[in-house]
Amino acid sequence: MDDTGTAVVTADDLVRARDRLLAPGRRRLTGESLREALVDLHEFWLTAHAAQAGVGGPGSGVALAAVGGLGRRELVPYSDLDLVLVHNGHKGVDAVAEKLWYPLWNSGIGLDHSVRTVGEALRVAASDLRTALGLLDVRHLAGDQEVSGRLGDNARQAWRSGVRGRLDEMAESASRRWARSGEIAHRVEPDLKHGRGGLRDVTLLDALSAAQLTDRPSAEVEEARKLLLDVRTELRRVAGRPRDVLRAQDGDEVAAALGLPDRFALARALSSAARTVVYAVDVATRTARAAVPKRGLGVFARSPLRRAPARRPLDEGVVLHGAEVALARDAVPGRDPALLLRVATAAARSKHPIAPGTLAKLADSAPELRQPWPREARDELLALLGSGTGLIDVVEALDRTGLWGRLFPEWGAVRDLPPRDAAHTWTVDRHLVQATAHAARLVTRVSRPDLLLLGALVHDIGKGRQADHSEVGAALTTQIAERLGLWPQDVATLTALVRHHLLLPHTATRRDVEDEATVRRVVETLGGDPVLLELLHALAEADALATGPGVWTDWKASLVNDLVGRCRTAMAGDPLPAPEPLDQRQRDLALAVVAAGRPDVLLDAGGGTAVVTVVAPDRPGLLSRAAGVLALNSLEVHAAALRSYGDPATGAAAVDVFTVSPRFGSLPDVTLLREQLTRAVDGSLALADKLAAKERDYGGPPQDPPPPRVLWFDDESTGAVVLELRAADRIGLLHRVADALERCGVDVVWARVSTLGSTVVDSFALAAADGLDATRRREVERAVVLAAR
Numbered sequence: 001m002d003d004t005g006t007a008v009v010t011a012d013d014l015v016r017a018r019d020r021l022l023a024p025g026r027r028r029l030t031g032e033s034l035r036e037a038l039v040d041l042h043e044f045w046l047t048a049h050a051a052q053a054g055v056g057g058p059g060s061g062v063a064l065a066a067v068g069g070l071g072r073r074e075l076v077p078y079s080d081l082d083l084v085l086v087h088n089g090h091k092g093v094d095a096v097a098e099k100l101w102y103p104l105w106n107s108g109i110g111l112d113h114s115v116r117t118v119g120e121a122l123r124v125a126a127s128d129l130r131t132a133l134g135l136l137d138v139r140h141l142a143g144d145q146e147v148s149g150r151l152g153d154n155a156r157q158a159w160r161s162g163v164r165g166r167l168d169e170m171a172e173s174a175s176r177r178w179a180r181s182g183e184i185a186h187r188v189e190p191d192l193k194h195g196r197g198g199l200r201d202v203t204l205l206d207a208l209s210a211a212q213l214t215d216r217p218s219a220e221v222e223e224a225r226k227l228l229l230d231v232r233t234e235l236r237r238v239a240g241r242p243r244d245v246l247r248a249q250d251g252d253e254v255a256a257a258l259g260l261p262d263r264f265a266l267a268r269a270l271s272s273a274a275r276t277v278v279y280a281v282d283v284a285t286r287t288a289r290a291a292v293p294k295r296g297l298g299v300f301a302r303s304p305l306r307r308a309p310a311r312r313p314l315d316e317g318v319v320l321h322g323a324e325v326a327l328a329r330d331a332v333p334g335r336d337p338a339l340l341l342r343v344a345t346a347a348a349r350s351k352h353p354i355a356p357g358t359l360a361k362l363a364d365s366a367p368e369l370r371q372p373w374p375r376e377a378r379d380e381l382l383a384l385l386g387s388g389t390g391l392i393d394v395v396e397a398l399d400r401t402g403l404w405g406r407l408f409p410e411w412g413a414v415r416d417l418p419p420r421d422a423a424h425t426w427t428v429d430r431h432l433v434q435a436t437a438h439a440a441r442l443v444t445r446v447s448r449p450d451l452l453l454l455g456a457l458v459h460d461i462g463k464g465r466q467a468d469h470s471e472v473g474a475a476l477t478t479q480i481a482e483r484l485g486l487w488p489q490d491v492a493t494l495t496a497l498v499r500h501h502l503l504l505p506h507t508a509t510r511r512d513v514e515d516e517a518t519v520r521r522v523v524e525t526l527g528g529d530p531v532l533l534e535l536l537h538a539l540a541e542a543d544a545l546a547t548g549p550g551v552w553t554d555w556k557a558s559l560v561n562d563l564v565g566r567c568r569t570a571m572a573g574d575p576l577p578a579p580e581p582l583d584q585r586q587r588d589l590a591l592a593v594v595a596a597g598r599p600d601v602l603l604d605a606g607g608g609t610a611v612v613t614v615v616a617p618d619r620p621g622l623l624s625r626a627a628g629v630l631a632l633n634s635l636e637v638h639a640a641a642l643r644s645y646g647d648p649a650t651g652a653a654a655v656d657v658f659t660v661s662p663r664f665g666s667l668p669d670v671t672l673l674r675e676q677l678t679r680a681v682d683g684s685l686a687l688a689d690k691l692a693a694k695e696r697d698y699g700g701p702p703q704d705p706p707p708p709r710v711l712w713f714d715d716e717s718t719g720a721v722v723l724e725l726r727a728a729d730r731i732g733l734l735h736r737v738a739d740a741l742e743r744c745g746v747d748v749v750w751a752r753v754s755t756l757g758s759t760v761v762d763s764f765a766l767a768a769a770d771g772l773d774a775t776r777r778r779e780v781e782r783a784v785v786l787a788a789r
Contacts, residue, residue: 601670
């Protein structure tokens with residue numbers, strides 16, 4: 001195209017009109033109204049310019065059609081325009097296309113375009129799934145409507161006739177997309193378009209319906225579609241550019257635009273919508289596969305002589321019908337109170353989905369279980385909870401159809417409730433089910449597996465209410481246990497299990513478990529009950545495993561095991577083991593350090609962790625320097641015990657014993673640790689600069705981290721003052737915090753460091769010569785918070 005002496009044609013008028021629609025003002029359009037206005041605006045502009053470009057009317061053999069968001073009339077702000085110039089072999093069609101496309105390009109409007117005959121478009125669709133799906137939404141804009149209508153009719157006919165060979169391709173494409181983008185329901189920053197349960201999945205439902213394999217999407221799915229579109233619309237309006245991933249920092253503004261209280265309410269609504277879509281896609285995919293005749297059946301594919309799927313008994317009133325769990329022909333749900341749970345257990349154990357028709361029938365006619373539940377219903381519930389990973393999809397199906405809430409009315413408060421802690425992968429309700437599935441692997445470790453499974457299911461049932469979730473959960477658990485018909489003693493044990501489900505991990509990772517007073521306090525809290533202790537031990541593991549990757553580590557397991565072992569000993573009336581003394585190598589090294597006046601290091605590797613003993617002449621500042629050296633060598637500190645050895649009159653050495661593990665790779669050479677520690681102690685190693693450089697090399701400090709928080713605990717049993725720091729993890733954090741404490745003139749007696757995903761919970765037992773009154777604590781707190789930023 002020769003531009004010499006020719007004015008550049010643009011679509012700037014379209015851009016200005018679009019920007020006026022998106023500008024803030026008194027007449028701000030709601031999401032749906034804005035999408036309709038954008039569709040009308042773009043359609044008006046394209047229709048007018050199509051005529052100017054040479055797209056004729058009826059009989060011209062050329063038509064402009066829309067697909068994608070414009071074709072579906074779901075155009076969100078800053079979307080690309082998906083356009084097809086379809087023709088009957090028109091010789092001048094390329095010149096027409098240039099006149100249409102160039103103004104849009106010149107004004108920076110995204111454009112996905114093609115110029116094809118009907119036959120060419122159908123041939124491309126036959127080999128390209130994305131094109132085939134797009135043509136299902138083709139809509140005439142301008143020109144010869146017979147041509148665009150023929151394209152749409154033929155595309156839909158080709159889709160219906162060829163869908164049998166495309167189901168696997170659709171499933172594989174969706175699986176790859178889900179693997180890249182994750183699940184909307186359980187992502188902190190969900191992809192509204194490509195994530196599992198997103199808008200792309202809704203178009204899959206439309207495609208299966210267009211193939212006449214499934215019914216049209218339900219009213220619930222249409223509500224989910226609208227919410228996803230509304231959120232996507234407001235996100236792009238807020239961002240001022242194309243964006244499909246809802247970032248945490250945009251959540252509150254988008255929520256406000258939709259009339260929701262905050263980003264957590266928005267996340268909860270999105271989770272519900274996405275899970276509705278996911279469930280609908282799973283059901284529709286199974287329905288479509290069942291509706292499509294298998295290859296090789298020929299003329300018998302739809303013949304009445306074709307054999308129906310076999311019905312294999314699974315339990316009383318329950319059969320496996322094809323690949324789905326269904327009711328037996330003689331089952332009467334209204335007269336069988338345990339039938340719902342038998343169906344669920346059979347599905348979980350066989351890992352086959354429950355047929356949608358069976359769920360609908362149970363929802364219509366299954367009786368309410370009265371208090372107390374009949375014995376057979378309670379037994380089936382325990383069998384279901386003990387089924388392991390098969391439980392997860394079954395509970396999801398029951399919950400999406402209202403049946404799970406009928407069994408547990410308390411579930412409504414945690415359904416789709418987003419986690420407030422970044423370490424949590426799942427919504428609260430899904431976390432409870434995941435924890436129960438993990439607990440099913442631990443039932444042989446306890447004497448009351450039934451109480452373990454029930455405790456795992458309800459341990460966080462108190463969340464979502466304006467009070468301590470352990471206390472609220474304990475009250476709700478009493479209510480649930482009595483409704484199930486448990487014995488009074490079992491009700492009390494289950495209630496205590498929920499009330500104290502955080503006791504062991506919190507004590508083990510934030511207190512000195514070698515202190516006899518700590519152990520006595522745990523034993524007294526549990527009333528000296530060894531059954532409750534073993535249940536809490538197993539639940540702590542299941543809870544952590546269900547929280548997210550890296551939460552239940554070998555180190556955390558060893559701390560909890562140590563605490564539980566000491567509590568068992570105390571409950572048995574045996575004397576508790578004394579704190580582990582320095583071994584002979586450590587004592588010898590301390591004497592050598594005192595004599596030489598130079599620091600030294602021991603490194604003992606074992607299993608997934610190692611013990612680093614740092615010994616130096618006893619003076620302030622060793623903890624921060626040692627922590628800095630360990631961080632320089634990519635060692636993650638889990639615990640630190642700080643001691644002194646020797647005679648202060650003749651010379652004493654500080655002995656700091658660190659339990660560590662490499663963040664990646666292998667352990668460093670002890671010679672390097674010794675050399676760096678010596679330089680750190682004498683001041684010749686610029687630790688702060690080295691750590692800052694290392695952090696820059698690994699991507700810099702965390703972006704937009706949560707504010708650090710300090711809590712104080714006065715342990716009445718031991719007299720210790722414990723400072724607990726909750727902050728975003730970063731390289732050298734322990735070094736900076738220890739340095740801040742040392743500058744404040746307080747001594748660290750021991751430290752416990754717990755890393756949960758990208759967050760740390762670090763506990764320090766402190767002592768100070770002048771005490772730690774309220775004024776002194778505020779001073780220390782300010783210094784620690786500043787160091788943690």
